[in-house]
Amino acid sequence: xxxxxxxxxxxxxxxxxxxxxxxxxxxxxxxxxxxxxxxxxxxxxxxxxxxxxxxxxxxxxxxxxxxxxxxxxxxxxxxxxxxxxxxxxxxxxxxxxxxxxxxxxxxxxxxxxxxxxxxxxxxxxxxxxxxxxxxxxxxxxxxxxxxxxxxxxxxxxxxxxxxxxxxxxxxxxxxxxxxxxxxxxxxxxxxxxxxxxxxxxxxxxxxxxxxxxxxxxxxxxxxxxxxxxxxxxxxxxxxxxxxxxxxxxxxxxxxxxxxxxxxxxxxx
Numbered sequence: 001x002x003x004x005x006x007x008x009x010x011x012x013x014x015x016x017x018x019x020x021x022x023x024x025x026x027x028x029x030x031x032x033x034x035x036x037x038x039x040x041x042x043x044x045x046x047x048x049x050x051x052x053x054x055x056x057x058x059x060x061x062x063x064x065x066x067x068x069x070x071x072x073x074x075x076x077x078x079x080x081x082x083x084x085x086x087x088x089x090x091x092x093x094x095x096x097x098x099x100x101x102x103x104x105x106x107x108x109x110x111x112x113x114x115x116x117x118x119x120x121x122x123x124x125x126x127x128x129x130x131x132x133x134x135x136x137x138x139x140x141x142x143x144x145x146x147x148x149x150x151x152x153x154x155x156x157x158x159x160x161x162x163x164x165x166x167x168x169x170x171x172x173x174x175x176x177x178x179x180x181x182x183x184x185x186x187x188x189x190x191x192x193x194x195x196x197x198x199x200x201x202x203x204x205x206x207x208x209x210x211x212x213x214x215x216x217x218x219x220x221x222x223x224x225x226x227x228x229x230x231x232x233x234x235x236x237x238x239x240x241x242x243x244x245x246x247x248x249x250x251x252x253x254x255x256x257x258x259x260x261x262x263x264x265x266x267x268x
Contacts, residue, residue: 033240034250036063037123056155057124059136067112069128077112083125084115091183092191099195099203108224110190113231117180119145123155144179155179190230194223194265202267220253221264234261 032039038061041050053059060066069081076084087105094102106114115121122141129135141153148156156179158172180187194215195203206215206222216222224230235251254261 030238030240031063035237035240037066038063053136055138056140056142057122058129058138058140060124060126060130061133061135062130065130066124066126069126072128074127077109080112081126081128082112082115083121083127084111085118085120085182087111089120089182090118091185093185093187093189098189098192099200100192102189103191106184106191108191108226108228108230109232110230113235113237114180117144117178118182119143119154119179120182122153144175146176146179146181188229188234192229194227194229204263204265204267217264219264221261222253229265 030036032042034043037057038059040052041048044050044052065081067082068079070079074080074082074084087107090105092102092104092106105111115125116123120143122143124141142155143153144156145152145154146156146160148154148158148160150157156176159175161174161176184190194206197203197205204217206217208216208218208222210216210222210224213225214223214227220236222233224232234253236253237251239253240250249256252261254264256262
């Protein structure tokens with residue numbers, strides 16, 4: 001092997017390693033992640049015939065279609081393909097020390113996130129299912145609610161702290177921390193304007209301007225239209241980040257080791 005070829009192989013190896021680090025830093029693929037509803041059996045059982053196959057929600061055989069569609073989509077979010085919750089009935093976080101007036105209901109991308117996580121809409125409630133390949137329609141239409149009695153249409157009948165209504169026979173994991181309901185008083189404030197330095201100097205200010213009217217920090221934490229803090233300010237729903245080199249928890253935009261994620265915005 002010539003010296004020139006050795007140099008080329010070394011260079012390709014370095015480029016490949018850099019790309020690997022970049023992919024890890026960006027969180028990896030949504031395919032077979034927790035947000036890929038078409039792959040939940042594979043995640044749990046490494047096959048396509050696990051207990052959730054065709055039993056609890058429509059299997060649309062695609063990862064993206066549960067939230068997005070390329071044509072005739074809703075204008076609420078980019079290429080949006082899900083039914084949205086009704087805005088009434090929410091209990092929002094509030095505090096006497098709040099610098100921004102809390103909204104009566106979530107808006108923007110947070111309402112899109114809650115179309116699964118508040119439990120009022122079924123996880124498979126899409127506007128336009130795929131038209132050009134077979135899907136498995138079950139009529140199950142399960143929702144992320146806390147009422148998990150046997151025979152209910154709640155995900156928590158199996159995924160709750162007591163291992164489900166069936167005594168944990170399926171080995172279902174506890175997912176109740178993700179069932180937000182419409183009572184958001186014990187969650188981080190959302191759909192509120194980030195206080196400016198004049199209003200509250202104890203908030204750090206993002207410096208990167210975004211086309212949607214929001215701003216962004218260097219680590220990816222950001223505000224959205226109207227400079228509002230939303231669920232996606234801290235969470236990147238497209239980057240599972242389950243096997244990253246930085247030790248981030250899944251779907252976080254940055255590591256929270258030593259409260260680093262929190263201290264992106266809050267000075268203390």
